[in-house]
Amino acid sequence: MPRNFPITSRIEFRGDANEGPNVRGDFDPERKCVEYLFTELALDTTNLYTQNLDTTSTIALASGGLLFTTAATDNKVATQSFGGIWWYAAKNPTVEMRFQVNDITNIAIFAGFSDAVTEAAATMPFALATATLTDTCTDGVGFLFDTDQTLDYFNIVNTKNGTQAFSQLASTFVPVNATDLVLRVGLDSAAKATFWWNGVACGIKSAAVTAATPLIPFFGIKNMSASAHTATLKYVRIWQDM
Numbered sequence: 652m653p654r655n656f657p658i659t660s661r662i663e664f665r666g667d668a669n670e671g672p673n674v675r676g677d678f679d680p681e682r683k684c685v686e687y688l689f690t691e692l693a694l695d696t697t698n699l700y701t702q703n704l705d706t707t708s709t710i711a712l713a714s715g716g717l718l719f720t721t722a723a724t725d726n727k728v729a730t731q732s733f734g735g736i737w738w739y740a741a742k743n744p745t746v747e748m749r750f751q752v753n754d755i756t757n758i759a760i761f762a763g764f765s766d767a768v769t770e771a772a773a774t775m776p777f778a779l780a781t782a783t784l785t786d787t788c789t790d791g792v793g794f795l796f797d798t799d800q801t802l803d804y805f806n807i808v809n810t811k812n813g814t815q816a817f818s819q820l821a822s823t824f825v826p827v828n829a830t831d832l833v834l835r836v837g838l839d840s841a842a843k844a845t846f847w848w849n850g851v852a853c854g855i856k857s858a859a860v861t862a863a864t865p866l867i868p869f870f871g872i873k874n875m876s877a878s879a880h881t882a883t884l885k886y887v888r889i890w891q892d893m
């Protein structure tokens with residue numbers, strides 16, 4: 652019997668197969684894996700999470716995940732980074748986040764990696780105004796949606812040692828109100844970034860970050876109006892070679 656079975660997509664268990672364990676043993680024990688499911692009694696903002704909240708913006712445990720709520724004022728943010736800075740492109744890290752937003756108008760969303768644990772007031776790692784990308788991190792990579800841009804579509808963005816770049820995705824890459832979206836960013840040892848939207852590869856950036864720079868998973872929203880915005884983050888998963 653063959654010992655190795657290459658699979659190009661996925662194994663799916665259905666029917667009665669969902670009623671009990673299907674697999675024994677570790678999946679890829681040579682990879683570190685950290686998963687944030689937000690099932691704790693209280694958020695540990697000393698050791699696990701670092702939050703950036705403007706005025707009355709909040710982040711709190713809620714039904715279904717972690718609820719981000721911005722202040723009802725223009726340019727107010729609610730962001731959170733996860734763990735310490737120790738994910739390296741040189742070790743092939745991948746981060747995946749599942750979330751939904753209440754209203755896709757007048758909002759900015761970032762999901763990905765940054766080399767900064769926290770941000771200054773009213774900022775996220777990246778921002779887009781019309782057709783100009785700015786960054787506050789020195790090295791970072793991820794998905795950015797910013798309604799200050801000319802067209803309200805998601806972008807794949809990166810900055811390597813302060814040199815930033817973005818590619819706007821097609822018009823089909825738009826979040827939908829109150830609908831889950833799964834975004835994944837993977838880096839290889841050459842710092843090439845690959846991006847997935849709901850499990851479908853949607854872009855590649857070569858040499859996206861500095862391979863030896865430590866990164867941290869980062870998620871946040873920014874209000875672009877006088878009405879509060881919310882996002883529910885369902886989980887954050889990160890993998891990396893030992």
